[in-house]
Amino acid sequence: MFLVTGGTGTLGRHVVPLLRETGAEVRVLTRQTIPGHLTGDLETGLGLDEALDGVGTVLHLAGTAKNDDRKATHLVRAASRAGRPHMVYVSVVGCERIPVTGAVDRAMFGYFARKRAAEVVIENSGLPWTTLRATQFHDLAWKVAEAAAKLPVMPALAGVRFQPVDTAEVARHLVRLALGGPAGMRPDLAGPRVYPMAELFRLWLHATGRRRAVLPVRAAGGAYRAVRDGAVLPGPEADLGTVTWEDFLKTRA
Numbered sequence: 484m485f486l487v488t489g490g491t492g493t494l495g496r497h498v499v500p501l502l503r504e505t506g507a508e509v510r511v512l513t514r515q516t517i518p519g520h521l522t523g524d525l526e527t528g529l530g531l532d533e534a535l536d537g538v539g540t541v542l543h544l545a546g547t548a549k550n551d552d553r554k555a556t557h558l559v560r561a562a563s564r565a566g567r568p569h570m571v572y573v574s575v576v577g578c579e580r581i582p583v584t585g586a587v588d589r590a591m592f593g594y595f596a597r598k599r600a601a602e603v604v605i606e607n608s609g610l611p612w613t614t615l616r617a618t619q620f621h622d623l624a625w626k627v628a629e630a631a632a633k634l635p636v637m638p639a640l641a642g643v644r645f646q647p648v649d650t651a652e653v654a655r656h657l658v659r660l661a662l663g664g665p666a667g668m669r670p671d672l673a674g675p676r677v678y679p680m681a682e683l684f685r686l687w688l689h690a691t692g693r694r695r696a697v698l699p700v701r702a703a704g705g706a707y708r709a710v711r712d713g714a715v716l717p718g719p720e721a722d723l724g725t726v727t728w729e730d731f732l733k734t735r736a
């Protein structure tokens with residue numbers, strides 16, 4: 484039995500059907516009340532013992548901007564009380580390289596520190612584990628561009644580059660890892676091309692037929708400097724997907 488946390492999310496909606504296609508029995512955890520899903524909350528621990536009962540592999544995809552370490556802590560505690568399943572976790576490229584110290588760092592890049600803290604919870608859990616760090620999903624880049632376009636000018640972090648990846652490719656990768664044995668920290672997974680943030684926005688504007696000026700902005704703090712210096716780009720051993728931002732824009736727009 485596989486348990487998917489975050490099975491209702493952007494990534495999870497790709498992962499769950501792929502897993503089911505392999506003939507696997509899949510249980511989905513959500514905070515919502517959805518027929519055929521199990522209701523629980525990783526922030527409080529509610530419903531987790533029931534969710535983990537009889538589970539051999541957990542795909543832990545649930546995540547928010549805050550507290551992913553707290554969610555991981557509740558999950559590994561429940562997993563340790565249950566059958567000690569294989570924990571497959573999705574994290575984010577660069578989370579171990581972005582120093583989050585001051586208030587500006589926390590407000591803008593606190594997510595990365597919490598992802599690293601969640602990785603550590605899983606690594607130190609004593610459970611068998613596999614972690615995949617992915618770069619930003621195309622779906623996220625789209626959401627960020629859409630939100631920025633609500634402003635009169637689109638602010639883009641100066642000097643910052645991203646290598647976004649297609650969500651479906653991340654899902655396929657994770658399903659392969661979940662069907663295999665515990666493999667520890669896997670090579671990063673990224674898309675095929677690097678784009679300055681301003682270029683991501685310009686391509687989005689072109690694809691959606693909108694007109695906006697893109698304004699480069701600088702931020703304070705060590706986390707921004709690390710990101711500007713390439714901390715969110717994958718390492719040299721990374722696995723690369725094939726779907727570019729332009730390919731994604733063609734299908735999505």
Ligand SMILES: NC(=O)c1ccc[n+]([C@@H]2O[C@H](COP(=O)([O-])OP(=O)(O)OC[C@H]3O[C@@H](n4cnc5c(N)ncnc54)[C@H](OP(=O)(O)O)[C@@H]3O)[C@@H](O)[C@H]2O)c1
Nearest residue numbers: 489491492493494513514524525526545546574619620623
């Ligand atoms: N988006 C990216 O670019 C990106 C890049 C690298 C890594 N990741 C990681 O990939 C994972 C999936 O991201 P996503 O974009 O698919 O996220 P998403 O669309 O925002 O979905 C978040 C999921 O987390 C679940 N969730 C949130 N809080 C929960 C809680 N307290 N208890 C139980 N479930 C909870 C939600 O379920 P309900 O609302 O149904 O409860 C939902 O299914 C996250 O861990 C994220 O950090 C994302």
